[in-house]
Amino acid sequence: MDALLEVKSLSVDYEAMDGAVHAVKSVDLTLHRGEVLGLAGESGCGKSTLAFAIARLLRPPAMITSGQVIYYPDPEKETPPALLDRLDANNGIDIMKLSMAQLRSFRWKELAVVFQSAMNALNPVLSIGDQIIDVLHTHWPGKGKDYYHKRAVELLDLVGIAADRLRSYPHELSGGMRQRVAIAIALALRPELIIMDEPTTALDVVVQREILDLIAGLCREFNTALIFITHDLSLLLELSDRIAIMYAGNIVEQATSEQLYRQPRHPYSYGLLNAFPTLHGPRLQMIGIPGSPPDLRAMPTGCAFHPRCPMAFEACRGVVPPLEPSGPTEQLVACHLYNPRFLNQPPSTAQIARSYSELAERKRRR
Numbered sequence: 001m002d003a004l005l006e007v008k009s010l011s012v013d014y015e016a017m018d019g020a021v022h023a024v025k026s027v028d029l030t031l032h033r034g035e036v037l038g039l040a041g042e043s044g045c046g047k048s049t050l051a052f053a054i055a056r057l058l059r060p061p062a063m064i065t066s067g068q069v070i071y072y073p074d075p076e077k078e079t080p081p082a083l084l085d086r087l088d089a090n091n092g093i094d095i096m097k098l099s100m101a102q103l104r105s106f107r108w109k110e111l112a113v114v115f116q117s118a119m120n121a122l123n124p125v126l127s128i129g130d131q132i133i134d135v136l137h138t139h140w141p142g143k144g145k146d147y148y149h150k151r152a153v154e155l156l157d158l159v160g161i162a163a164d165r166l167r168s169y170p171h172e173l174s175g176g177m178r179q180r181v182a183i184a185i186a187l188a189l190r191p192e193l194i195i196m197d198e199p200t201t202a203l204d205v206v207v208q209r210e211i212l213d214l215i216a217g218l219c220r221e222f223n224t225a226l227i228f229i230t231h232d233l234s235l236l237l238e239l240s241d242r243i244a245i246m247y248a249g250n251i252v253e254q255a256t257s258e259q260l261y262r263q264p265r266h267p268y269s270y271g272l273l274n275a276f277p278t279l280h281g282p283r284l285q286m287i288g289i290p291g292s293p294p295d296l297r298a299m300p301t302g303c304a305f306h307p308r309c310p311m312a313f314e315a316c317r318g319v320v321p322p323l324e325p326s327g328p329t330e331q332l333v334a335c336h337l338y339n340p341r342f343l344n345q346p347p348s349t350a351q352i353a354r355s356y357s358e359l360a361e362r363k364r365r366r
């Protein structure tokens with residue numbers, strides 16, 4: 001598959017009085033054209049920081065301390081002239097090196113972002129039609145009034161809003177409708193990539209689902225890639241092609257949704273999946289992950305998950321495991337259990353499950 005984005009050794013710190021918070025640590029990630037990638041992990045593991053860093057939306061005290069984010073524009077589409085001098089020998093653009101003016105050409109046309117609060121970012125004194133037309137006009141000037149109007153109607157139609165709402169003001173719409181408008185604006189310039197960070201958390205569950213289905217459907221229709229963050233892991237499994245599991249600023253596993261659902265390799269991924277009730281499949285006893293994530297200012301040595309891991313052994317306490325293929329599939333895992341130097345036979349999912357049950361049992365007895 002064609003790479004759209006390559007994140008290489010990206011690290012982000014938040015400078016604080018009592019030391020730097022290492023929110024993203026040396027993350028490598030590839031996103032393919034048209035792919036829906038879910039980011040999952042407990043609260044505070046760095047998902048939003050990673051997504052914001054990719055879009056160059058971080059503000060102090062956040063600091064990108066190392067790494068590159070290489071974006072590959074569609075060779076069949078015209079690259080915005082402002083970005084042409086940034087193309088490297090492989091036709092990639094390092095987003096981290098763009099000037100403010102270049103970033104303005106890059107955002108919306110190539111990459112759009114929808115936040116949890118996007119619906120509240122609409123201008124309260126402009127009708128939603130004017131706001132959509134504003135974006136179209138700014139980036140595609142000189143097309144004529146009728147063109148912009150027609151395109152605004154089409155965009156609203158895509159997100160399931162009737163054309164007569166063009167003249168409505170944000171306060172006249174429900175939260176769900178406003179979030180749909182924010183999505184229509186994100187889609188307006190047909191970007192190659194959309195980043196959505198908890199885009200529906202402020203809405204009720206039924207509307208959340210409808211809107212997330214809608215987004216994933218539209219992205220597939222237009223072959224738009226999507227990086228998608230939500231706390232609802234079962235929804236993430238359903239809508240994403242691939243999922244990256246983050247723990248304490250690192251990606252600890254990357255797999256297709258199917259692989260992850262059937263055979264999570266990292267004990268943390270297993271614990272996370274098992275902490276969510278599923279509506280389908282056999283009934284399983286839910287066992288949470290013991291303990292809590294580490295302080296990102298003072299990380300444990302070795303694998304950051306080892307103090308909570310029911311399968312940790314000596315090497316886990318001393319050596320940081322790299323993210324590597326764990327077998328014949330493309331499933332990547334950062335865990336010594338899959339390193340033949342340490343273990344001849346990697347654990348089965350049933351063995352990981354058993355180790356969690358045994359740990360829970362030991363704790364119960366204590």
Ligand SMILES: Nc1ncnc2c1ncn2[C@@H]1O[C@H](COP(=O)(O)OP(=O)(O)OP(=O)(O)O)[C@@H](O)[C@H]1O
Nearest residue numbers: 014016021023042043044045046047048049050296
């Ligand atoms: N402005 C800040 N100053 C200091 N630390 C910060 C700041 N913003 C975020 N952090 C820390 O950086 C880490 C990563 O935060 P981030 O919001 O990226 O995590 P997340 O996985 O998106 O969490 P959530 O799921 O709760 O949104 C957290 O430990 C958080 O406390």
